[in-house]
Amino acid sequence: MWVYEKKLQYPVRVNKCDPRMAKFLIEQYGGADGELAAALRYLNQRYTLPDRVIGIVNDIGTEELAHLEMIATMVYKLTKDATAEQMKEAGLGPHYADHDKALYFHNAAGVPFTATYFNAKGDPITDLYEDIAAEEKARATYQWLINMTDDPDLKDGLQFLREREVVHSQRFREAVEILKEERDAKRLF
Amino acid sequence: MYTYRKAYRPFVSPNDPCPPMWVKTYETPPQLYLGFQPYGMPQFPPMEALRWGTLWPALFAPYSNPYKQKRMGGYRWNGQMNGSRYTNS
Known part of the structure; x- marks a missing residue:
C-alpha cells in the first residue's frame, strides 16, 4: 500500500517549447531502461528476495514511480x-496520429512497452546484478538526454534524476554485499 | 580521490568519413569506488541534499556534456598512455 503525496519528488520546470526533446525523453518513460521498467522490476522482485534486502528494493521501486511522474x-x-x-x-x-498529446508507454523509437524488458530470476545475486545494471543504464540514458538539450531547467531535473540513479546503484551494490556477508563473522566498523 | 570521467584517444584513420573526435570520454561515477558505505560520512545540509539528489557528498557527481567543454571535449592529453589520465583545460 502507498500513501500519495500530491507533489513531485523534485520540481519540474521546462523553459523551451521543444516537442522533439519530448520524443527523446519518452525513452525514460516506456523504454527498456526507463522508470516504468525499473519500478515494475523492483516491486516485482521484492517478494522473492531474502528478507534483509527487501526493504531496499521496496523503497527504490517506490521512488522509481516518483521519477516516472x-x-x-x-x-x-x-x-x-x-x-x-x-x-x-x-x-x-x-x-499524434494514434494518441494526440496523450502519453503512451513506448520508447523513443515508438516501440510499445513490454514486460520482457526486465526479469525476475529468483536467484538473489542474479536479480540484484540486473538491478545494478539497470541503474547504470538509466544513468547513461540521462547523460545522453542531458547532452541533447540546452534547456537549463530541463537539464536541472535530469541531473537530479541521474544523481538518484547513482545512489540507487550504490544501494544495490550494498545489498549484494549484505548477501555475501558471512553470518557469524564479527562486524568491525 | 578518484576522477569521475576518464578519457582515451581512439584510433583515427585518414579514411574516416567524419571529422575525428580526438579524445573520447566515459563516466566512472563514485559508486564504482565506494564499496559498502562506511558509517559517519559527511552529509549535505537537508535543503542542499534535496537540491542535489543525495545526502552524501561522496556520492555527488554531477554530469555535464563532455562535448560542450572547450574544443574536443576540453580534454588535453597529458602524454600518459595508461588510458585513464587526462587534464581538464
Whole structure:
C-alpha cells in the first residue's frame, strides 16, 4: 500500500517549447531502461528476495514511480501547446496520429512497452546484478538526454534524476554485499 | 580521490568519413569506488541534499556534456598512455 503525496519528488520546470526533446525523453518513460521498467522490476522482485534486502528494493521501486511522474510531467509540458504541425516537425506525427498529446508507454523509437524488458530470476545475486545494471543504464540514458538539450531547467531535473540513479546503484551494490556477508563473522566498523 | 570521467584517444584513420573526435570520454561515477558505505560520512545540509539528489557528498557527481567543454571535449592529453589520465583545460 502507498500513501500519495500530491507533489513531485523534485520540481519540474521546462523553459523551451521543444516537442522533439519530448520524443527523446519518452525513452525514460516506456523504454527498456526507463522508470516504468525499473519500478515494475523492483516491486516485482521484492517478494522473492531474502528478507534483509527487501526493504531496499521496496523503497527504490517506490521512488522509481516518483521519477516516472517527473518524466511524464516533462513530456507533458514539452508537448502541451504544440500544434499538430509542430508535432509533425518534431517527428511525433505517428504518435499524434494514434494518441494526440496523450502519453503512451513506448520508447523513443515508438516501440510499445513490454514486460520482457526486465526479469525476475529468483536467484538473489542474479536479480540484484540486473538491478545494478539497470541503474547504470538509466544513468547513461540521462547523460545522453542531458547532452541533447540546452534547456537549463530541463537539464536541472535530469541531473537530479541521474544523481538518484547513482545512489540507487550504490544501494544495490550494498545489498549484494549484505548477501555475501558471512553470518557469524564479527562486524568491525 | 578518484576522477569521475576518464578519457582515451581512439584510433583515427585518414579514411574516416567524419571529422575525428580526438579524445573520447566515459563516466566512472563514485559508486564504482565506494564499496559498502562506511558509517559517519559527511552529509549535505537537508535543503542542499534535496537540491542535489543525495545526502552524501561522496556520492555527488554531477554530469555535464563532455562535448560542450572547450574544443574536443576540453580534454588535453597529458602524454600518459595508461588510458585513464587526462587534464581538464
